[in-house]
Amino acid sequence: MQFKAWRGLSDVYRQAAEGHSPWKPGQESPRLVCVENVASTPLPEPLRDAIDHEGIRALAFLPLLSHGRLLGKLMVSYNSPHTFSPDELQLAQAIANQAAFGIERKQGEDVTRRLAAIVEYSDDAIISKDLNGIIVSWNRGAERLFGYTVQEAVGQHISLVIPPERLGEEPGIIEHIRHGELVEHYETVRRHKDGSLLDISLTVSPLRNEKGEVVGASKIARDITERKRAERMVREAQAQLLRHAANLEKTVLERTADLRASNEQLEAFVYSIAHDLRGPLRSMEGFSAMLLEEAGAALGEQGRNYANRINRSAQFMDQLLTDLLAFSQLNQQRIALAPADLSRAVQGALSLLENEIHEKRAQVDGSGPWPSVLAHPPTLGQVLYNLLSNALKFVAPGVQPVVRLRAEVCAATNPPPSLRKERGPSDPDCSEDWVRIWVEDNGIGIAPEHQEQIFRLFTRLEGEKYSGTGIGLAIVQKGTERMNGRVGVQSRPGQGSRFWIELKKA
Amino acid sequence: MDENQTILLVDDSEDDLSLMRHAYRAAHFKASLQTVNNGEQAIAYLSGEGAFVDRAKFPLPTLMLLDLNMPKVNGFRVLSWVRTQPGLKRLSVIVLTASARADDVKQAFDLGANSYLVKPSTMAALIAMICCLRDWLEYNHFPALEPGPSVETPAAKGS
Numbered sequence: 001m002q003f004k005a006w007r008g009l010s011d012v013y014r015q016a017a018e019g020h021s022p023w024k025p026g027q028e029s030p031r032l033v034c035v036e037n038v039a040s041t042p043l044p045e046p047l048r049d050a051i052d053h054e055g056i057r058a059l060a061f062l063p064l065l066s067h068g069r070l071l072g073k074l075m076v077s078y079n080s081p082h083t084f085s086p087d088e089l090q091l092a093q094a095i096a097n098q099a100a101f102g103i104e105r106k107q108g109e110d111v112t113r114r115l116a117a118i119v120e121y122s123d124d125a126i127i128s129k130d131l132n133g134i135i136v137s138w139n140r141g142a143e144r145l146f147g148y149t150v151q152e153a154v155g156q157h158i159s160l161v162i163p164p165e166r167l168g169e170e171p172g173i174i175e176h177i178r179h180g181e182l183v184e185h186y187e188t189v190r191r192h193k194d195g196s197l198l199d200i201s202l203t204v205s206p207l208r209n210e211k212g213e214v215v216g217a218s219k220i221a222r223d224i225t226e227r228k229r230a231e232r233m234v235r236e237a238q239a240q241l242l243r244h245a246a247n248l249e250k251t252v253l254e255r256t257a258d259l260r261a262s263n264e265q266l267e268a269f270v271y272s273i274a275h276d277l278r279g280p281l282r283s284m285e286g287f288s289a290m291l292l293e294e295a296g297a298a299l300g301e302q303g304r305n306y307a308n309r310i311n312r313s314a315q316f317m318d319q320l321l322t323d324l325l326a327f328s329q330l331n332q333q334r335i336a337l338a339p340a341d342l343s344r345a346v347q348g349a350l351s352l353l354e355n356e357i358h359e360k361r362a363q364v365d366g367s368g369p370w371p372s373v374l375a376h377p378p379t380l381g382q383v384l385y386n387l388l389s390n391a392l393k394f395v396a397p398g399v400q401p402v403v404r405l406r407a408e409v410c411a412a413t414n415p416p417p418s419l420r421k422e423r424g425p426s427d428p429d430c431s432e433d434w435v436r437i438w439v440e441d442n443g444i445g446i447a448p449e450h451q452e453q454i455f456r457l458f459t460r461l462e463g464e465k466y467s468g469t470g471i472g473l474a475i476v477q478k479g480t481e482r483m484n485g486r487v488g489v490q491s492r493p494g495q496g497s498r499f500w501i502e503l504k505k506a
Numbered sequence: 507m508d509e510n511q512t513i514l515l516v517d518d519s520e521d522d523l524s525l526m527r528h529a530y531r532a533a534h535f536k537a538s539l540q541t542v543n544n545g546e547q548a549i550a551y552l553s554g555e556g557a558f559v560d561r562a563k564f565p566l567p568t569l570m571l572l573d574l575n576m577p578k579v580n581g582f583r584v585l586s587w588v589r590t591q592p593g594l595k596r597l598s599v600i601v602l603t604a605s606a607r608a609d610d611v612k613q614a615f616d617l618g619a620n621s622y623l624v625k626p627s628t629m630a631a632l633i634a635m636i637c638c639l640r641d642w643l644e645y646n647h648f649p650a651l652e653p654g655p656s657v658e659t660p661a662a663k664g665s
Contacts (some may be wrong), residue, residue, distance in 0.1 A: 289629035
């Protein structure tokens with residue numbers, strides 16, 4: 001309770017009495033309170049002091065009521081004890097009622113003004129219309145959004161802002177409203193005064209009179225043009241991205257096809273070179289052989305020597321071409337890895353070298369067991385052939401080659417003595433998944449400082465002391481690499497060599 | 507096979523022809539050897555045309571050894587031509603070439619070759635191969651070829 005108007009009361013009293021009320025807040029039907037004699041009535045202490053000090057001896061409190069709701073109080077005070085007559089109280093109550101009425105009206109006006117300001121200054125367009133669709137109110141937001149001033153809009157039909165193709169929406173909206181239903185966040189298109197189209201989100205709610213009857217609609221229209229544009233841009237960006245991706249895929253396919261084509265061309269080129277070079281070699285070998293056969297006697301020893309060298313060179317070069325072709329094909333071909341029968345590959349290599357094994361009276365042990373490995377059989381055969389051929393070849397003069405081929409399944413605690421950086425799978429330690437194939441010989445051995453370079457193309461450590469093209473180990477390394485395996489050697493000069501390759505177990 | 511029968515060797519390399527002749531002698535081949543230098547000549551020989559009209563001098567062969575890589579009319583064309591000629595289509599044709607390519611082998615057999623041999627790189631190996639051929643000829647039975655006029659096909663007319 002706060003003082004709003006007074007006469008004859010001091011500041012001191014008012015301050016002390018501020019906030020006091022004979023009625024509790026929310027009390028239903030607060031009634032008139034008369035205090036005919038202050039002295040004989042119990043009052044709260046601070047208030048009694050203030051009343052005594054002020055000289056008040058009698059009081060009456062009249063509630064200001066609006067529909068049973070307490071708005072405030074009218075207080076009359078006397079400086080001597082007073083008996084209130086019914087007429088007095090009636091008059092006071094009448095005054096109180098008038099005051100209540102006035103206060104209520106003012107409060108209502110305040111509320112109305114506040115609400116009106118909220119509507120007026122809202123950013124959103126807030127429009128109200130009657131059930132015939134005639135615009136009744138038009139806020140600044142609506143002026144901004146649609147371009148019509150309040151004077152131009154009020155009194156017009158709402159179709160003023162509806163594009164022709166959307167006119168059918170209005171009856172539907174009105175129907176909802178008539179039934180007291182809300183239309184929320186309805187996305188549609190409306191039209192600006194200048195004819196341009198606007199993306200709008202509408203919320204329409206029914207307006208009711210005091211009787212609760214629906215008499216019109218209140219629309220809030222929010223401009224979602226920006227949002228719609230952002231959505232469109234996102235969609236376009238997505239479409240563009242898809243187009244780019246498709247383009248990229250197409251380009252990749254084309255490039256791959258090109259690459260494949262040029263790889264094929266390269267292969268054809270390499271092949272045709274090898275093929276064409278072979279012709280003259282055949283001639284050189286053949287005619288030198290014929291020379292030796294038909295005119296050997298006439299040539300004399302030196303002449304025969306020359307003819308022999310020509311012949312051997314031709315044969316050597318032919319072997320070089322063969323090996324080079326094999327090596328280049330290891331790079332070219334797409335090889336698919338599949339479980340391969342190691343025992344079969346070993347047998348194949350052994351039978352290819354049968355003659356040589358026999359001639360050198362070599363002892364070769366290729367008995368199993370041979371686990372299955374993930375490999376490419378022709379390449380695996382090539383690798384084993386080259387390793388075995390070397391083992392048979394590089395023995396000291398007069399020594400019988402003794403060769404052992406065996407397989408070992410790697411255990412996790414037994415890492416390989418890997419000489420080379422690992423290629424293919426990245427686990428540095430040996431795991432259960434690998435098979436190491438050993439080719440062990442009793443040959444001349446290889447010094448540690450050379451164990452790296454022997455795998456290089458055309459490297460022949462012993463030069464021409466031993467036959468060979470210097471391509472064999474390069475084929476072994478490249479072939480193993482293509483099968484995602486690893487290769488290495490353990491050796492010391494004079495102590496034989498143990499070559500190993502590692503392939504994934506299958 | 508005997509002295510009365512003829513082998514026609516077709517190869518565009520004079521060197522290879524010389525080497526082959528030497529290998530034949532070394533293998534003691536009984537049959538007579540005729541050689542031509544290109545595909546057109548091979549067709550002319552088999553047709554008995556041009557320089558090869560005299561069948562006494564240039565008898566129809568029992569077996570043709572055919573190189574593949576020849577300019578203008580290559581071995582494949584000669585082979586497919588032969589297989590279209592009624593009087594020649596049973597002719598035994600062995601492809602003898604430097605190419606070991608799988609595609610060439612396939613194509614040769616698709617066109618009806620009877621065998622595919624790859625020229626070895628040494629004389630010794632060539633002689634060994636010819637000896638094999640000679641031995642095979644001893645065992646093989648050859649069909650009769652009815653001599654007749656050649657059929658005009660595009661392959662026969664130039665390149």
